[in-house]
Amino acid sequence: MTLLTPRVLRTLHALNSAYPWDHNARYHRWILRRLPQRPDRALDVGSGRGELARLLARRSRTVIGLDADPAIVAAARALTPGSAPVSFVTGRAPDEVPPGPYDVITCVATLHHLPFEASLTCFREHLAPGGTLVVVGVHRPSSPGDRLLDAVAIPLNPVIGLIRSRGRKAPAPVVPAPRTSPATMTCPEILCAARRVLPGARLRRRLFWRHTLVWRRPAES
Structure with missing residues (x-):
């Protein structure tokens, strides 16, 4: 339960709408710091x-x-230089994942939409073997x-939006954001289920309605 009044919440919502920013991109550099310096293949x-x-x-x-x-996917291809060693394919996990193995797999604000x-x-x-999985996930608040x-x-979000935008309102997106569904699993539920599949996986709650889950596959002898 928030202590903010309805009027303050409406003001914050209006600022968030006028000066949005990407909560997921905030974790991109953090993700890179958890990965090998020169991974061969990444997904x-x-x-x-x-x-x-x-x-x-x-x-x-x-x-x-x-995606x-x-x-x-078409927008991603258009935004990517032809010289970059990256390709974008249409598909849905887990059934349509391109064959590995991968040294790195990342998954940002997507896992709660999947089985x-x-x-x-x-x-x-x-x-x-020895590869790294990094998930930035969305969970249902419970604790x-x-x-x-x-x-x-809640109050910090519009402040960061204003700073990042330098006071300029965001233009309408070229490609509409896809519809999203709310997360249904809590952090304890996510950790319990993850460790059934990924023994030793580490989860941490983060700011701006996110958590991180990191797992490294043991190197095989």
């Missing part, structure tokens, strides 16, 4: 317009971006810790 599941895939392509020999929306354990099992099977992070994020 970005739910690649959207390709921002993270293009960052991965600066370090990887080959990158594949997978279920053909319009978004959870089946998708993690698919990612595990497509990871090369005092979640509510505390929300209490910080």
Whole structure:
């Protein structure tokens, strides 16, 4: 429950709408710091317009971006230089993941739209020995810790939007954002289910309605 009044919440909502910013992109650099310096092959599941895939392509020999929306895939291709070692394909995890193995698999704000354990099992099977899986996920708030992070994020969100936009209102997107569905799993539920598939996976709650899940496949002898 928030202590902010309805009037303040309406004001914050109006600012968020006028000066939106990408909560997922905030974690891209964080993701890169968790990965090997020069991975050979990388897969970005739910690649959207390709921002993270293009960052991965600066370090990887080959990158594949997978997204279920053909319009978004077309936009990603149009935004990507032809010289970049990245390709975008239309498909939905877990059934349409291009064959691995991959040294890196990333999945940002997408896993809550997919069959959870089946998708993690698919990612595990497509990871090369010693490979790294990094998930930035969305969860259903359930704990005092979640509510505390929300209490910080709600007023901070429009402030960051104003700073990033330098006071300029955002133009209408060229490609409409796909419809999203709310997350149904809590962080404890996510961690419990993840560790059934990925023993030793590490989860941490983050600001702006996100959590991170990191797992490294053991190197085979």
